[in-house]
Amino acid sequence: MNSLDIFILFGTLFAIVAYGVWKTRNSKGIEGYLRGDGTMKWGAIGLSVMATQASAITFISTPGQAYESGMGFVQNYLGLPIALLIVSAVFIPIFYKLKVYTAYEFLESRFDLKTRLLGAFLFLLQRGLAAGITIYAPAIIISTILKWDLTLTILLVGVLVIIYTYSGGTKAVSLTQKHQMAVILIGMLSAFGIMLYYMAEYVTFGEALTIAGSLGKLEAIDFDFSPEKRYTVWTGLTGGLFLALSYFGTDQSQVQRYIGGKNVSESRMGLMFNAVLKIPMQFFILLVGVMLYVFYIFYTPPLHFNEQSVILVENSDQAAVIREIEADHQTLVKKREELALAIPKYNAEFEGSFLNTVHKGRLQYYDNKIRSARLSFKEVLESQNPGVNVKDSDYVFLTFILNYLPHGLIGLLIAVIFSAAMSSTSSEINSLASTIAIDFYKRVIKKEGTDEHYLKVSKMLTLGWGVIAIIFAIIANSAENLIEAVNIIGSIFYGTILGIFLVAFFFRRVNGSSVFFGALIAESLVITCHFLNEMEYIDLGYLWYNAIGLLATILISMILQLFMKRTA
Amino acid sequence: MNQTEDKPPFFSKWQTIYLIVFGNLILMIVLMYFFSKAFV
Numbered sequence: 001m002n003s004l005d006i007f008i009l010f011g012t013l014f015a016i017v018a019y020g021v022w023k024t025r026n027s028k029g030i031e032g033y034l035r036g037d038g039t040m041k042w043g044a045i046g047l048s049v050m051a052t053q054a055s056a057i058t059f060i061s062t063p064g065q066a067y068e069s070g071m072g073f074v075q076n077y078l079g080l081p082i083a084l085l086i087v088s089a090v091f092i093p094i095f096y097k098l099k100v101y102t103a104y105e106f107l108e109s110r111f112d113l114k115t116r117l118l119g120a121f122l123f124l125l126q127r128g129l130a131a132g133i134t135i136y137a138p139a140i141i142i143s144t145i146l147k148w149d150l151t152l153t154i155l156l157v158g159v160l161v162i163i164y165t166y167s168g169g170t171k172a173v174s175l176t177q178k179h180q181m182a183v184i185l186i187g188m189l190s191a192f193g194i195m196l197y198y199m200a201e202y203v204t205f206g207e208a209l210t211i212a213g214s215l216g217k218l219e220a221i222d223f224d225f226s227p228e229k230r231y232t233v234w235t236g237l238t239g240g241l242f243l244a245l246s247y248f249g250t251d252q253s254q255v256q257r258y259i260g261g262k263n264v265s266e267s268r269m270g271l272m273f274n275a276v277l278k279i280p281m282q283f284f285i286l287l288v289g290v291m292l293y294v295f296y297i298f299y300t301p302p303l304h305f306n307e308q309s310v311i312l313v314e315n316s317d318q319a320a321v322i323r324e325i326e327a328d329h330q331t332l333v334k335k336r337e338e339l340a341l342a343i344p345k346y347n348a349e350f351e352g353s354f355l356n357t358v359h360k361g362r363l364q365y366y367d368n369k370i371r372s373a374r375l376s377f378k379e380v381l382e383s384q385n386p387g388v389n390v391k392d393s394d395y396v397f398l399t400f401i402l403n404y405l406p407h408g409l410i411g412l413l414i415a416v417i418f419s420a421a422m423s424s425t426s427s428e429i430n431s432l433a434s435t436i437a438i439d440f441y442k443r444v445i446k447k448e449g450t451d452e453h454y455l456k457v458s459k460m461l462t463l464g465w466g467v468i469a470i471i472f473a474i475i476a477n478s479a480e481n482l483i484e485a486v487n488i489i490g491s492i493f494y495g496t497i498l499g500i501f502l503v504a505f506f507f508r509r510v511n512g513s514s515v516f517f518g519a520l521i522a523e524s525l526v527i528t529c530h531f532l533n534e535m536e537y538i539d540l541g542y543l544w545y546n547a548i549g550l551l552a553t554i555l556i557s558m559i560l561q562l563f564m565k566r567t568a
Numbered sequence: 569m570n571q572t573e574d575k576p577p578f579f580s581k582w583q584t585i586y587l588i589v590f591g592n593l594i595l596m597i598v599l600m601y602f603f604s605k606a607f608v
Contacts, residue, residue: 042577074600081593085586093574213607220600233597264574268582275589279596 001146001402005411012183012415013422017164020176024168030454033169034101034434036260044178045270048257048427050278051177053247054184056138056421058285064393066289070212071220072231076543077282079241080248081275087249088268090505095255096264101438102431103255103501110504111512113443118516119500120439122523123252124432126493131428131465132472133485138421139473142414144308145398154473157421162466165426166459170260170434173426180419187416190409191401192288195295198404207344208294214343214360215367217290220283230541239543242550243487246494250501252431292400297340299404303329304377305395309388313377316384322377329373336366429469433461488542492530495549496523502550503557510561518557525552 001009027033040048065073100106104123108116135157143150164172199208212218222232229235248254248271261267303326304310313322339362350356378390401413437458442449449457496519503515526549532538576582 071600071604078593078597081589085589089582089586209607218607219604221597221604265576268574269577272585272589276592279593283600 001410001414002407004407005414008408008411009415009418012412013160013418016176016179016183016419016422017160019179020164020172021167023175024164024172027168027171028455030451030458032171033455033458034438035256036170036174038260038262040174040261040266040270042261042266042269042273044174045258045261045267046273046277047181048174048177049248049254049270049274050281051181051184051420051423052253052257052427053274053278053424054181054281054420055134055424056417057134059184059188059417059420060138060141060397061394062282062285063289063292063397064395066217066286067293067396068393070217071283071286071290072222074220074279074283074286075222075231075233075236076240077244077279078233078236079238080244080278082237083241083244083248084271084275086245088271091249091501092258092264092267092271094505095259096267100259102252102435103250104252104435104439107500107504108443111515115500115512115516115519116439117444118519119250119497120435122493122497122519123250124435126489127251127253127428127432128465128468129472129489131425131432131469132476133489134424134428135421135469136473136476138417141394141398142417144306145395145402146414151474154470157418157425158466158470158473161422161425161429162463165430165466166462169458169462170256170430173423173430174257174260176426177423180423183412183419184416187409187413188285188288191397191405191413192284192291194405194409195288195291195400199291199295199298202298202341203294203344208291210347211297211340211343211363212290212294214363215293216364217293220286227541228539230543235541235543239491239541239546242498242546243491243494243543246498246501246546246550247490250497251494252435253427256431256434257427289397292396294340295400297333297337300330300333302399303374304381305392305399307395309381309390309392312388313381313384318380318384321380325373325376325380329370332366332370332373336363336370339363339366425469429462429465432465433458436461436465488530488545491542491545492526493523493549495526495546495551496553498546499550499553499557503554507554507558510557511564514561514564515553515557518555518560519553521556522549522552525549 027037031037062073094106095103098106098109102120104116104120107119135154139150139153139157142148143153164176168175196205196208199205203211209218222229223234224232225234226232258267258270261270302310303322313319339359342359343363346356346359350359378392381388381390398417401410405413437454441457441461442454446453499522500515500519503510503518526545529538529540529545529548530542533540533542574582576585579585
């Protein structure tokens with residue numbers, strides 16, 4: 001990065017923060033601070049909802065995931081539009097009717113105080129943990145690759161977020177998210193365009209897709225029923241649906257984004273905006289990763305994308321072994337390039353013939369050999385540094401940005417990562433503060449305070465959660481897969497929270513005590529499943545935790561209700 | 569305009585919008601399926 005990049009990076013970030021603070025300088029009162037001022041239109045709500053969900057991890061890990069495993073991850077999002085239809089039709093009208101600040105207020109009006117507090121507590125538990133990861137995940141990668149100090153990088157993101165979220169609350173979060181999304185879209189499209197420009201020297205876009213397809217990278221849809229497969233249409237439409245329904249319907253960081261709309265209609269349209277655009281957006285980000293894979297067929301990739309890990313091994317007594325793997329890798333990469341270049345010709349001249357199949361088979365053979373070379377490096381790295389994170393897919397996209405984008409654009413793309421981190425983190429600390437302020441402080445501790453008092457408490461809580469998120473990020477250990485770590489934490493709690501809400505909406509005869517104890521038993525069951533999975537006693541995709549938590553909460557609540565009725 | 573106003577900005581009923589969104593999901597699954605098959 002040069003001074004132009006630094007100027008663009010900090011200029012973009014500071015401009016967004018200053019805009020958020022300036023536009024909300026006259027906002028006063030708890031209503032405006034926690035729910036926005038009720039003027040948001042559907043476009044702003046839609047972008048805010050999208051920006052909250054699209055964290056920095058989305059833009060770092062998702063291209064890396066596609067680089068390793070292809071487009072299959074997109075199926076995770078297939079349940080999202082259906083979930084948004086349900087939230088729009090069932091949840092939004094009730095939230096508006098009750099004029100709630102948090103989703104959990106509804107649980108008290110339907111059940112009782114203890115169920116409301118349980119819902120709020122489960123949210124605080126999972127979102128509080130995730131808030132640290134949202135900052136830590138991009139910070140560890142950016143600090144490694146740019147050789148910045150990790151703590152300072154975490155502080156940069158954390159402090160900037162605290163400034164505008166503390167100052168303007170929900171409205172500042174939504175206003176800044178519009179601009180953060182604009183930066184993200186411009187940055188990602190520019191990176192994709194430049195990647196295609198470089199590749200045009202060797203292949204057209206269509207030919208690049210053919211090469212990617214030959215290597216099995218474009219299998220976006222899989223109808224296989226096998227339960228061991230992590231991403232299929234069925235896991236997306238079931239587990240993905242539960243995850244999305246829970247996230248959009250019961251997670252305060254999302255609920256707060258759309259209940260601040262001008263009216264029910266604007267909030268509903270904001271969600272429909274996401275129902276239509278979310279899958280194409282994820283598809284595009286994954287396609288960036290797949291094209292990156294093809295790009296590195298023609299532009300020699302490093303053996304390992306995390307430069308710090310390479311230095312670690314090169315300075316060890318295994319340096320000679322690594323040099324040998326490196327030499328093999330170079331030869332294999334050259335051979336793969338030759339075969340890939342001939343793919344369009346074989347497709348055109350020998351389509352459907354045995355010759356074409358053999359040629360693709362040879363390309364796949366060398367591609368697998370390259371994977372084996374990369375794996376050998378990781379084994380050496382792990383043997384030299386037990387416990388070190390050997391996964392390098394999170395560094396793939398950033399390595400491309402730093403090595404191939406022109407100056408100026410590098411600064412913009414790093415701003416994309418920071419903007420995404422800031423947009424998600426601001427929603428998180430804003431919602432965590434609201435939940436404590438409304439569901440615990442105002443409801444349980446101090447019921448008769450002034451508007452000014454609650455505003456002051458909410459601001460202090462925003463500041464407090466911001467500091468906690470920074471501390472979590474600083475002490476966080478490296479997760480094996482960052483994007484999955486966040487999703488796993490979410491899946492452990494989301495099913496139960498959603499179960500409570502679905503019982504509230506659709507099972508009118510179940511009372512507060514039944515659902516409260518039903519939810520506690522269901523959550524214990526999910527946590528047990530997770531530990532059994534971790535200890536490899538069972539083999540279960542984490543998305544199924546959502547289904548287990550949800551079904552267990554509903555079933556146990558109904559059984560307890562029947563039991564209580566009989567006892568009475 | 570009051571907060572509970574619920575007329576969709578396009579079409580006259582929400583059901584129509586929901587149907588379009590659901591149809592769009594089916595269309596995307598079909599398109600991505602053919603996309604997967606087209607480049608094997």
